Amino acid sequence: xxxxxxxxxxxxxxxxxxxxxxxxxxxxxxxxxxxxxxxxxxxxxxxxxxxxxxxxxxxxxxxxxxxxxxxxxxxxxxxxxxxxxxxxxxxxxxxxxxxxxxxxxxxxxxxxxxxxxxxxxxxxxxxxxxxxxxxxxxxxxxxxxxxxxxxxxxxxxxxxxxxxxxxxxxxxxxxxxxxxxxxxxxxxxxxxxxxxxxxxxxxxxxxxxxxxxxxxxxxxxxxxxxxxxxxxxxxxxxxxxxxxxxxxxxxxxxxxxxxxxxxxxxxxxxxxxxxxxxxxxxxxxxxxxxxxxxxxxxxxxxxxxxxxxxxxxxxxxxxxxxxxxxxxxxxxxxxxxxxxxxxxxxxxxxxxxxxxxxxxxxxxxxxxxxxxxxxxxxxxxxxxxxxxxxxxxxxxxxxxxxxxx
Amino acid sequence: xxxxxxxxxxxxxxxxxxxxxxxxxxxxxxxxxxxxxxxxxxxxxxxxxxxxxxxxxxxxxxxxxxxxxxxxxxxxxxxxxxxxxxxxxxxxxxxxxxxxxxxxxxxxxxxxxxxxxxxxxxxxxxxxxxxxxxxxxxxxxxxxxxxxxxxxxxxxxxxxxxxxxxxxxxxxxxxxxxxxxxxxxxxxxxxxxxxxxxxxxxxxxxxxxxxxxxxxxxxxxxxxxxxxxxxxxxxxx
Numbered sequence: 001x002x003x004x005x006x007x008x009x010x011x012x013x014x015x016x017x018x019x020x021x022x023x024x025x026x027x028x029x030x031x032x033x034x035x036x037x038x039x040x041x042x043x044x045x046x047x048x049x050x051x052x053x054x055x056x057x058x059x060x061x062x063x064x065x066x067x068x069x070x071x072x073x074x075x076x077x078x079x080x081x082x083x084x085x086x087x088x089x090x091x092x093x094x095x096x097x098x099x100x101x102x103x104x105x106x107x108x109x110x111x112x113x114x115x116x117x118x119x120x121x122x123x124x125x126x127x128x129x130x131x132x133x134x135x136x137x138x139x140x141x142x143x144x145x146x147x148x149x150x151x152x153x154x155x156x157x158x159x160x161x162x163x164x165x166x167x168x169x170x171x172x173x174x175x176x177x178x179x180x181x182x183x184x185x186x187x188x189x190x191x192x193x194x195x196x197x198x199x200x201x202x203x204x205x206x207x208x209x210x211x212x213x214x215x216x217x218x219x220x221x222x223x224x225x226x227x228x229x230x231x232x233x234x235x236x237x238x239x240x241x242x243x244x245x246x247x248x249x250x251x252x253x254x255x256x257x258x259x260x261x262x263x264x265x266x267x268x269x270x271x272x273x274x275x276x277x278x279x280x281x282x283x284x285x286x287x288x289x290x291x292x293x294x295x296x297x298x299x300x301x302x303x304x305x306x307x308x309x310x311x312x313x314x315x316x317x318x319x320x321x322x323x324x325x326x327x328x329x330x331x332x333x334x335x336x337x338x339x340x341x342x343x344x345x346x347x348x349x350x351x352x353x354x355x356x357x358x359x360x361x362x363x364x365x366x367x368x369x370x371x372x373x374x375x376x377x378x379x380x381x382x383x384x385x386x387x388x389x390x391x392x393x394x395x396x397x398x399x400x401x402x403x404x405x
Numbered sequence: 406x407x408x409x410x411x412x413x414x415x416x417x418x419x420x421x422x423x424x425x426x427x428x429x430x431x432x433x434x435x436x437x438x439x440x441x442x443x444x445x446x447x448x449x450x451x452x453x454x455x456x457x458x459x460x461x462x463x464x465x466x467x468x469x470x471x472x473x474x475x476x477x478x479x480x481x482x483x484x485x486x487x488x489x490x491x492x493x494x495x496x497x498x499x500x501x502x503x504x505x506x507x508x509x510x511x512x513x514x515x516x517x518x519x520x521x522x523x524x525x526x527x528x529x530x531x532x533x534x535x536x537x538x539x540x541x542x543x544x545x546x547x548x549x550x551x552x553x554x555x556x557x558x559x560x561x562x563x564x565x566x567x568x569x570x571x572x573x574x575x576x577x578x579x580x581x582x583x584x585x586x587x588x589x590x591x592x593x594x595x596x597x598x599x600x601x602x603x604x605x606x607x608x609x610x611x612x613x614x615x616x617x618x619x620x621x622x623x624x625x626x627x628x629x630x631x632x633x634x635x636x637x638x639x640x641x642x
Contacts, residue, residue, distance in 0.1 A: 272519060275497065304519075306542070308501050308549035308570075340571050342549050351571035393580065398572055 032207035033200045034094070037143070040196035044142060045088035047192075048135035052081055056128030063126035068118030076113045077128060080106065080136060087140050102140040103152055106133060110156055114163035122167055123177055130160075130181050134189040142196070149193050157182045234274050241267035262300070269302040285311045285319050286341065289350065292327040293339055302336050309343035314403070321386040322401045326352035329390070329399040346405040356397040419446035420533040423464035427452040427473050431518070435468060435495075438522040445529060454481055458490070465533045471496035471507060479510050486511025489608040491532045495525070501546035508543075509604025513613065517542040535609075535616040537597040545570035547596055556599035565592035591622060598623050 060077055064070045083102060090097045110129050117127045125131065137152045164170075164178045244263045247253035253260045273293070286307055293305045314322070330337060333354035342349045384405040391398050422445055426432050432450045439445045449461035452473060458464065467485060471478055471494050485492050494507045495516040504515045513532040516525060517540065524540045531538035539547070547558075548566040558566070561582070568578040569589065579586040598617040601610040617623045 268519070272497075306499075306545060306570075308545045309551060338571075338573065340545065342545060342567060342570065344549065344551065349567060349571070353572050353574075353577075389581075391577075391581070393577065396572065396574055396577060398577060398581075400571065 029204045029207035029211055033204035036203035037196065037200040038092075040192075040199065041091050041142060044135070044138055044192060044196070045084075045092060048084055048132070048139045049081070049088060051135055052077070052084060052128070052132045055125060056132050059125035060128055063121050063124060066118070067116065067121055067126060069116035072116035073113055073126070073128075076109045076116070080109055080132070084136050084139060087136075091139065091142055096142065097140070099140050099144060099148070103137065103148075106136055106140070107152070107155055107159070109133075110159050114159060119167040119169070122164065122169065123174075123181070129156075131185050134185050138189045138193050141193070143200075146190075146194055146197065149190065153182075153186045153190070157186070230274060233270075237267065237270040237274060241271060262302075265302045266297065266300065269304060270297060273303075273305050283311055285314065285323060285343075285348070285350075288319070288323045289326070289339060289341065292323070292330055293337075296330050296333060296337065301330075301333055303330075303333075303339060304337070305339045305341075307341040307343070309341075311341070311343040311348045312345050314348070318384070318386055318403055321388070322348060322350050322403055325388050325390065325401050326350050326399045329354065329397065332357070333397075347403065349400065349402045351401075352399045354397050356392045356394055419444055420466060420529065421446055421448040421461060421464045422466050422468060422529055423448055423457050423461045424450040424468045425452065425454045425457050425473070426450075426468075426470040428470075431470065435525065438525050439529065441522070442526045442530075445526065454478070454485060458485075465491065466513075466529050467492045468529065469494050469512075471498060471503065477503075479506055482507060482512055483510040483605065483607070486513075486607040486609045487605075489612075491535070491609055491612075493528055493532050499542050499546075501549050504543055504546035505550060505552070505603075508600050511604070511607030511609050513609050514538050514540070515543045515546075516540050535612040536620070537594045537613060537617070539566070539569070539593045539597045541570050541573045543597075544593060547600065554603075556596075556603060558596050558599060559592075562592045562596040562599075565589050566596050569593055595623050595627075599627075 056077060060067075060070075060073055064074075067073050083105060087097050087102055110133055113127065113129045114122075121127055123130075133156060134153060137149055137156070141148050141152070160178060160182055164174060169175075169178075240263075244253065244260065244267055248255060248260070255261070273290075290305060293303050296303050326339060329352050330339070333352075334357050335355045337352060337354040340349075340351045340353075384403055387400075387402045387404075389398075389400045389402075422439060424432050424435055424447060426435070436447050436450065439447055448464050449457045451457040451460070454467070454469065454473075458467070467490050469478065469482060469485070469492050471482070473481075477498075482492055482494065491513045492511065493514045493516060494512040495518055496503065496507075497518045499517040507515050513535075514528045514537070516528055520540050520542060524538075528538040528540065544566040548563055548570060564582060565578060568581055569575065572578060572581075575586045575589050578589045582589065594617070598614060601614045601617075614623075618625055
């Protein structure tokens with residue numbers, strides 16, 4: 001059995017799993033939703049400002065003489081134009097202004113304009129709030145729930161109705177006209193608002209589905225890679241085991257020979273480790289430890305690697321602090337080693353036990369190494385802490401790292 | 406709990422052990438392990454549990470390979486445990502789920518095949534007197550039990566299980582936890598006894614529990630929090 005034969009191909013590249021990664025699917029979906037929403041936002045801003053300028057302004061100017069308080073109506077128009085411009089710019093930049101103060105101002109202007117427009121111009125285009133104000137409601141409430149818009153439109157209708165009644169326009173024709181105006185100027189903004197929300201939601205959903213499908217494919221590929229790699233290692237380990245068994249059976253190897261015994265132990269340890277590998281997709285921490293175990297084994301160390309549970313996604317720094325101390329101890333291990341990982345959602349404990357090679361010192365009663373940095377908080381913060389204990393008693397050397405959330 | 410666990414049996418006759426495995430080489434190996442312990446006697450071996458037990462109806466402990474002829478013998482295990490056989494499962498399948506399933510089905514103990522002679526002899530001796538023995542592999546499965554309805558273990562019990570699984574040395578665990586080896590064993594065994602409430606009831610589980618209470622290892626109310634509706638299942642022998 002050549003040494004080369006025992007070199008396991010370390011090919012599997014673990015998919016990086018950091019806490020941020022689980023969010024990327026949702027982030028991508030949100031980005032797609034934002035992009036598809038942008039068109040609708042432009043449309044809303046253009047409609048509101050164009051209607052306000054192209055229809056509202058000429059009507060106010062041409063009917064100026066006939067208004068009860070033309071300066072107030074025009075002032076309201078200017079105020080809404082300014083607010084609309086600022087709110088529209090904020091919306092397009094992706095940083096909308098606070099909705100409810102703006103909505104309150106719009107309703108106040110609504111009241112003032114109805115009061116200032118006078119009875120004769122009540123139902124004409126010069127009373128620009130009829131046609132325009134609903135679009136500004138849509139503009140300031142964009143991206144929020146529909147119920148808010150319905151509330152504002154109800155308030156607007158109430159203001160209009162009170163104004164109509166206040167002006168004494170109580171004939172059935174006037175009331176019907178009022179209802180028609182409210183309906184006619186509200187239905188289209190509501191449709192645009194609801195449609196925009198629906199399209200954004202759909203886009204988000206599609207993008208999330210696509211991201212999930214992509215993650216599934218990536219996971220399947222990683223699993224396939226891990227399986228292939230495991231099969232290759234099984235072939236190598238199996239060949240080594242077969243070789244020594246064949247030599248034993250053929251009488252060419254002597255079971256009393258220490259070297260033969262060692263080969264048997266190594267072959268058994270490796271087969272056992274392969275059997276014990278149950279993770280479909282290589283976890284980065286387990287992958288690192290497995291690679292360290294493979295390396296130690298290549299140098300002729302029989303090693304058991306037992307893992308229980310799957311580690312949660314851990315930041316690189318924490319993974320490094322978990323894996324490095326046992327890996328370093330492993331490099332000095334002689335005779336045998338037992339590497340274990342016990343992982344739960346809130347705790348990961350890695351332990352390496354090996355024979356204590358240094359018999360010079362009598363076993364101390366409590367031998368926590370001075371290098372132990374138990375309880376040190378991890379610098380990156382937020383990810384919990386990693387304890388590291390190192391002790392030797394003349395029999396075993398025990399390195400333990402432990403992360404707790 | 407300080408009493409020699411096998412004082413009762415060793416005074417009379419050796420513990421009769423039946424070995425069920427479909428690999429003759431394993432049977433021979435285990436037989437060789439047990440032969441070095443005078444308090445144990447292999448009374449029957451074979452690859453069919455029913456045949457083996459017909460041959461040795463007075464066997465005290467059954468060592469059962471969980472995988473017989475390519476199939477997991479969990480149902481058979483449950484049947485034997487329900488009938489009161491003290492079954493020690495030994496297997497090369499040491500994934501935690503399999504070990505927990507074996508305990509649930511009523512196995513008195515679980516041994517990984519590679520855990521060696523010492524653990525094997527100790528497990529069989531303990532099983533013969535209805536006492537728990539938790540090998541390091543099983544300790545790992547208990548401490549990593551992810552099931553939501555798992556028994557509630559105390560912090561000390563979890564810590565003892567974890568360190569025992571990691572180090573395989575009770576002396577090291579004792580030093581790490583600053584308690585005696587005896588106390589380490591008590592924590593580990595108590596955790597195991599709490600698992601007698603998991604899974605379906607079995608005569609063997611009731612026997613383990615009864616002996617643990619008799620030994621003062623655990624008080625009945627300490628395990629009452631877990632599946633208390635199963636408390637009135639069957640009389641302890």
